[in-house]
Amino acid sequence: MRYRSQWVAYPYFVVALLLYGLQMVFGLLSAAKYLGPDPLINLMAFDVTKEIHTNLLIVWVLTGFMGATYYVVPEESRTEIYSVKLAYWQLGIWTVNGVVAVVGYLFGWTEGNKLLEQPVPVKLTIVVCMLMFLYNIFMTIRKSGRWTTTEGVLVSGLALAALLYLPALLQFHNYTVSIFYRWWTVHLWVEGVWEMVQAGLLAYLLIRLSGADREMMEKWLYVIVGLVFIAGIIGTAHHYYWVGVPQYWLPIGGFFSALEPLALFGMAMYAYFAMRRSGFAHPNKLAIHWTVGSAVYTAFGAGLLGLAHTWPAVNKWTHGTLITPMHGHSAFFGAYVMIVLAVITYAMPHFAGREDSSRESPMGYWAFWLQLSGMFGMTLAFATAGIAQVYMERIMGVGYLDTQLKLQVHFLMLIGAAIIFTAGVALFIWDFFRAVPIRTAFLDNTSGDASVPVSSVA
Ligand code: HEM
Ligand code: HEM
Numbered sequence: 001m002r003y004r005s006q007w008v009a010y011p012y013f014v015v016a017l018l019l020y021g022l023q024m025v026f027g028l029l030s031a032a033k034y035l036g037p038d039p040l041i042n043l044m045a046f047d048v049t050k051e052i053h054t055n056l057l058i059v060w061v062l063t064g065f066m067g068a069t070y071y072v073v074p075e076e077s078r079t080e081i082y083s084v085k086l087a088y089w090q091l092g093i094w095t096v097n098g099v100v101a102v103v104g105y106l107f108g109w110t111e112g113n114k115l116l117e118q119p120v121p122v123k124l125t126i127v128v129c130m131l132m133f134l135y136n137i138f139m140t141i142r143k144s145g146r147w148t149t150t151e152g153v154l155v156s157g158l159a160l161a162a163l164l165y166l167p168a169l170l171q172f173h174n175y176t177v178s179i180f181y182r183w184w185t186v187h188l189w190v191e192g193v194w195e196m197v198q199a200g201l202l203a204y205l206l207i208r209l210s211g212a213d214r215e216m217m218e219k220w221l222y223v224i225v226g227l228v229f230i231a232g233i234i235g236t237a238h239h240y241y242w243v244g245v246p247q248y249w250l251p252i253g254g255f256f257s258a259l260e261p262l263a264l265f266g267m268a269m270y271a272y273f274a275m276r277r278s279g280f281a282h283p284n285k286l287a288i289h290w291t292v293g294s295a296v297y298t299a300f301g302a303g304l305l306g307l308a309h310t311w312p313a314v315n316k317w318t319h320g321t322l323i324t325p326m327h328g329h330s331a332f333f334g335a336y337v338m339i340v341l342a343v344i345t346y347a348m349p350h351f352a353g354r355e356d357s358s359r360e361s362p363m364g365y366w367a368f369w370l371q372l373s374g375m376f377g378m379t380l381a382f383a384t385a386g387i388a389q390v391y392m393e394r395i396m397g398v399g400y401l402d403t404q405l406k407l408q409v410h411f412l413m414l415i416g417a418a419i420i421f422t423a424g425v426a427l428f429i430w431d432f433f434r435a436v437p438i439r440t441a442f443l444d445n446t447s448g449d450a451s452v453p454v455s456s457v458a
């Protein structure tokens, strides 16, 4: 860490991780409701706990993205952040807005559009925060007059994410029209512009952790982002199969979304080969785990498990069943949770003014492997539940609730795996707060060689 203002990333990571912990509480509550009886039904029913669970996910991941950007941009552009004060104000407003939204959901203040349930004033405040963030980042880059491809991809991803939130502000009375545009935000976020953010952060981490040649890494970054776009934009149509639009969307959606995994497998190979060439030599091995892990788990959760139900002939049976959260959990975890945890793990020694190898604690590895195995178990639990559900409900014609009763054993497995997962999250958070940050500590590792000693600045 070379620039004093990079420190502003730390409070962003604090907020992100606290919200991550809270997201687990609402995940466990949502899962427990499947087993019943539900003593909390009048206080917060399933729809409320689930919307809080998913909204917390989106908010904390975005907080992590913004923190990561404040960390990355000064190093890439070789300058201090334009306004640290603005970054703090933005975090304050963003956090208060998030708390208001969650409390509002508990009292039924919701727009009810899955994943975009935020009421209009909350949405408008999100837009204001995004504008503050983008202004600060653009002014930083403008001030320095220098930008790299890596940060260009990262910042363009976030700017486009803000732009694509605008369709979420529109309200339609016709359900088909409404759902048609909902995917412009939801799908184009997770299978388009957020992928740019992941790929940008991945490139940044790989260059630092492997010392690989920047020019070569950035050339491949263009290829991966290009592939994501070619398939991902038209791939939106894999959500148009059964929503009341013309039938030609079926082959278009099937074909283009089936191409999407290519880019994701390419990304996994990109990460693995970059690290292998360097002999995995960087002292922050835990950050290597999270970084390569993110690319590989994305190929599995988003690529493979997305492909599993993206073809119309399959999706006809699986649409809206527990197969969807099977894929949703593992895709989100690999692509966005793991990349944020990778940046945090990489940056932590620098906030604490310690050597890169200081992350080598058993607790850090437990946090990694418990989350990884817990998420794998949860994915299997949702998958087995989903397959049984499709067979009983959609093929045998058993009623929805009768089917749910038969699925309870899978929910016991889900909760078992989720407890393992939550233990991993708790250890990560504990490990994070254990390392006391020092505001004046700077570790000059910008050469890519992290063994450079601490140089402290008053
Ligand atoms: C990191 C990338 C991805 C993430 C985070 C992600 C996440 C999600 C989530 C959360 C949903 C549920 C959305 C909702 O119902 O509102 C979903 C649905 C879906 N995803 Fe993905 N996804 C990713 C990539 C992919 C890819 C690459 C494919 C195809 C190869 C794919 C195929 C699908 C399909 C077909 C559905 C609809 C399921 C249904 O009909 O119920 N996803 N995804
Ligand atoms: C303690 C761990 C967790 C538990 C017990 C849990 C449980 C659940 C349950 C029961 C649902 C509702 C599924 C349904 O609609 O029937 C859900 C939805 C969801 N959760 Fe989790 N979850 C956990 C952690 C996570 C994590 C770490 C992520 C992100 C990586 C995540 C992302 C999601 C998403 C995107 C949905 C919406 C999926 C969809 O609508 O298809 N959850 N979760």
Ligand SMILES: [Fe+2]
Residues within 6 Å of the ligand: 187, 191, 235, 236, 238, 239
């Ligand atoms: Fe999609």
